Amino acid sequence: FEYSHAYIQYSSNFGNISLKAEPLIWGNGRIPIILSNNVPPFATLSWDKQLGKSRFSFFHGSILPVELDTMINGLITNKPKYLVGHRWEIAASEKLNVAFTEMLVYGGRDPELVYFLPTIFLWPVQHNMTSQSEDNILWFFESQYSLIDGFKLYGTFMIDELNTKEMFKDWFGNRWTAQLGTHAAGNILSYPIDLRLELTAARPWAYTHRVPLYGTYTHNGRCLGFEHGPNSQLFLLENRWWINTRSRFSISYEQLKWGIKPK
Numbered sequence: 001f002e003y004s005h006a007y008i009q010y011s012s013n014f015g016n017i018s019l020k021a022e023p024l025i026w027g028n029g030r031i032p033i034i035l036s037n038n039v040p041p042f043a044t045l046s047w048d049k050q051l052g053k054s055r056f057s058f059f060h061g062s063i064l065p066v067e068l069d070t071m072i073n074g075l076i077t078n079k080p081k082y083l084v085g086h087r088w089e090i091a092a093s094e095k096l097n098v099a100f101t102e103m104l105v106y107g108g109r110d111p112e113l114v115y116f117l118p119t120i121f122l123w124p125v126q127h128n129m130t131s132q133s134e135d136n137i138l139w140f141f142e143s144q145y146s147l148i149d150g151f152k153l154y155g156t157f158m159i160d161e162l163n164t165k166e167m168f169k170d171w172f173g174n175r176w177t178a179q180l181g182t183h184a185a186g187n188i189l190s191y192p193i194d195l196r197l198e199l200t201a202a203r204p205w206a207y208t209h210r211v212p213l214y215g216t217y218t219h220n221g222r223c224l225g226f227e228h229g230p231n232s233q234l235f236l237l238e239n240r241w242w243i244n245t246r247s248r249f250s251i252s253y254e255q256l257k258w259g260i261k262p263k
Helices: 122-128
Strands: 006-012 015-021 044-051 052-065 069-072 075-078 082-093 096-107 135-148 152-162 176-190 193-201 232-242 248-258
Touching: 096 122, 122 135
Parallel strands: none
Antiparallel strands: 006 015, 015 044, 044 052, 052 082, 069 075, 082 096, 096 135, 135 152, 152 176, 176 193, 193 232, 232 248
């Protein structure tokens, strides 16, 4: 009841242009680490276009900071915070699909026009403009490989900040998240079934930023990506059976681990 959905879309040979507040899920996992349904829908202006065996998607959205309300001249107002996303999905072969996603979080000021350019690479823009030095950029690399019909392997790797020499050590700057999974689907006794195994690990401080109010990868205090947030590990095993078009049986096992909070 509290999550309203709506959209307006225009489609042409130049792609799809939309103004919408719809659930936005990006990623190939059961619990994706790019954009998940862990947050309520937020308003976005988006454009996507099919280019041969690839698809390019872009959006600029309005999200909420952790601290929602500020008193200005006796009025309560929300501080501005925005999310920009670019995603390029490519069918490299009949069996292999890859994707690259670039996300940027910023706020505390009016929307930046440069971030409304769909095809601009965000990293150099953020690094070469003084007003945007506090903006937070995250990169996501995805792949999915179909070994045989009905059986695939997939993975996603997120880089917020990374030093390869310190990658598996306790250095706070190693803010990355990794997800690996396998998914099998078929029929047993004419009943469609599927089986999924998924492992996800998020380093401490993943999705966070040195400017917590405007730079964290959150909407209304919830993580936009992996729903369990930083410093967590999840093992997921799920089996689903479709009895008929109206009935489904599902059994799953999840083991969630959280690290000790830093002092």
